[in-house]
Amino acid sequence: MTSTILKTTGLNVVYPTPTGQFKAVNDVDLELRSGEIVGLIGESGSGKTSLALGLLALARHPGKVSGHIDFQGRDLLSLDNDELREIRGRSIGLITQKPRQSLNPFQNVGTQIGRVYRAHVKASKSEANDHAIELLENVGINDAPRRIRAYPHELSGGMAQRALISMALSAQPELLVADEPTSGLDVTIQAQFLDRMWQRAEETGTAVLLVTQDLGIVANYCDRVLVIENGKLVEDAPTRDFFANPRDAYSKRVLALAGERAVADTADAGVSTAEPLLRIENLRKTFKLDDGKILSAVSDVSLTVMQGQSLGLVGESGSGKTTVGRLILRLLDADEGSIWFRDTELTSMKTRAFRDFRSKIQVVFQDPFDSLNPRWSVEKAISEPIDLHMKMSKDEKRLRITELLGQVGLPESIRTVKPAGLSAGQQQRVCLARALSTNPDFLVLDEPTSALPPVARVEMIALLKDLRERLGLSFIFISHDLSTVRELCQDVAVMYLSQIVEMGPTSKVFAHPEHPYTQALLDSVLFHDPLSRRVDREHRGALVGEIPSPVDLPKGCYLAGRCPFAEEKCRQEPQLLEFTEPGHLVRCWKAVGGVLNVVDTEA
């Protein structure tokens, strides 16, 4: 039943340049079969997107597509525009990156989905509307009849992405081309989305080409892997073979890096003779919105980081984890609660006094390029905190910068380079060097790895691990990437809608997650192992929908609306953070009372 849907021979995508022709896609032969999900991986700039668009006989201006694309017996490149338009959208659906930019801001999503449908199928407006509602319900959007009237800016990223897939699927195409459809989405949403897509391919025999940089996605959802390098297809193998025995050098490198992570043991809890370094008590922060409503970003958060230890703070976007980091740094002022750093209380310190104190607590932000002054060289960026807090002679400072560059693994020659001349990984290393320059006691790492390409991310984690061991750094690591937290942090706190819902030693929380939210988060993790696929796992307790807005919080458990175990008591009574065993706190009466049957996730 696996018939060939699309076959290319000698496909080229060429961009003219002043110095000659640049071949973004170079002589590619590939075949896509019905019901098959094919992963296309490669470094950024390798031609992934050009190839994906090329399959629809599209190229970004001023590129040209040439060769043969045989789609169900027709050569796409010999068709005229009208015929091509008929095929695009109807027979081949496309999902691009950046969902919100791909939607028309002037039309509500229902109209947009309906238009694609009506362009290819004879239907009245109201039929198209019904069809749009059905499609949105199919991709797991609650309250679809109301949602189709929403404009793109009223949707979250996850929601927009699902509207986009509805659009791509609306005319029931035989082939779906998805270009990094989940980059930038939360893990739970990503899992929901990919599950749908996988189901769809199973049920209707749609062929899917999935462009991605994430090996976890490939391992879990793809039947076959294509690797592209400098525009050439260098590997085409079934997923299991690819992971077991990659042939190409790039594949080997990527898999080796991924393997290194898998083997690395979980961060050890260590002997806790350590003193508490940072202690947060009952921290609360609300924002007043323009319409007078109150948004609770952080409510009643208490946590402790021991000297030399690291705490992972995880949660979906919108959970308030970044706000906690900013409160510690006093980039925001808390409404209530206290932050003790050794014996100093930070929230009551005068701004001026705290300025000198800042040398002890430093930060690395998520977006490395954005967090460097574009006009300043690496040397200038790193020396700024030194100039502010330490008295050093010119020679001392030069030596110190050399030392710092060495610590973060950057060459000496990089000193005079401006941020625009660095790769994202290098930029983030510069940010790290800047944070380390004053010998801080504590670091706030706010998703320092999530804006990096996969290889740079793995290297950054290794670097952080190494620095933690060599410098005895203590830090709080804010992230939505659970596997990174597992590697780096001894303790973990899971946040949901401004609250901590579960906290404890990483080894315990990951082995025996007790809160339904933690369970769902862990369930969404995609392991780099085609033998333990998420789709094969029996996943229970999947959350529905996405994180609600932190305005007008429910009076009972905040998760009740999405939790598969919720009952009346959950909706009525606020939940308390209570011990289930020494050191392990959970905010769920069912879990604490043992009513929730706990299933161990596989290690």
Place this chain on the structure above:
Amino acid sequence: MTIPQAPPVEGEHPLENLANEKLKTKRWFHDPLLVVGIVIVGVAIFLAAFGEAIAPYDPTVPVGPPSVPPSGQYWFGTDTSGLDVFSRVISAPRIDVTLAVSAALLSGIFGTLIGLMAGFYRGVFSSLVMRISDVLQAFPVFILAMVLVALSGRNLTNLIFALTFLYTPIFIRLTRAEVLTQRERSYVEAARAAGNSDFKIALKHVLPNSLTPSLIQLSVTVGFGILLTAGLSFVGAGVRPPNPEWGLMIANSAPQLVLGEWWTSLFPGIAVSLTVVGFAALSNAIERRVATS
């Protein structure tokens, strides 16, 4: 354990490289707009400094018979008072260009600094500044300039002051808009987390990254300044005769046009137009460079 090394500085996305290459091959001087701008602005500035010195005659005293058409002796002819038009046209930049450049620079400096503060400290101060700017910009520039000059008296300093006052709101607005976007970027937070005071953050980090729009505006403002100076003189609210000034020359000789004495108003008219176009072209070309790189 060895420290993991960052990969060597790799090329960016090939398509971006492509765009960069395009820019590199297209040298600065391949842009005709830029060449025109630089030549005209260069000549204007040169004449502002040396125009009077290289003029064949004294531009403020009669040097021959009145109303002589252009000839070998008087290239652009003479006016009704017997002043040499060519000498006056090339001496005028000393007033027009100097005045416009100083006003543009002053309003650029004031506007940028006020805009920086208005963008950095949102609140009462910011609103107040913006409302005042609104009011100033709502007035027709020309009328307001006349009023200001009339109130303060007709001399060069007051003219510069009036022009500066009029053009400052543009720079406030441009800088504030840019500051509002820059201050939300992480590097500003990073600077605060490093222990900088607000003052240092504004001056060291935000200001240098918010200057581009103002720098582009500067050249246009010089052009407008010249036009306004000439206009004010034309209606008698600007420079006093017999100082060589383009607007004044056109005003004095406009009545003679009907008598067929075209040269006395045509040449200063061309000079004003060319200069304004030159400054506008320069600013346009710079803007294009900045936008593409």
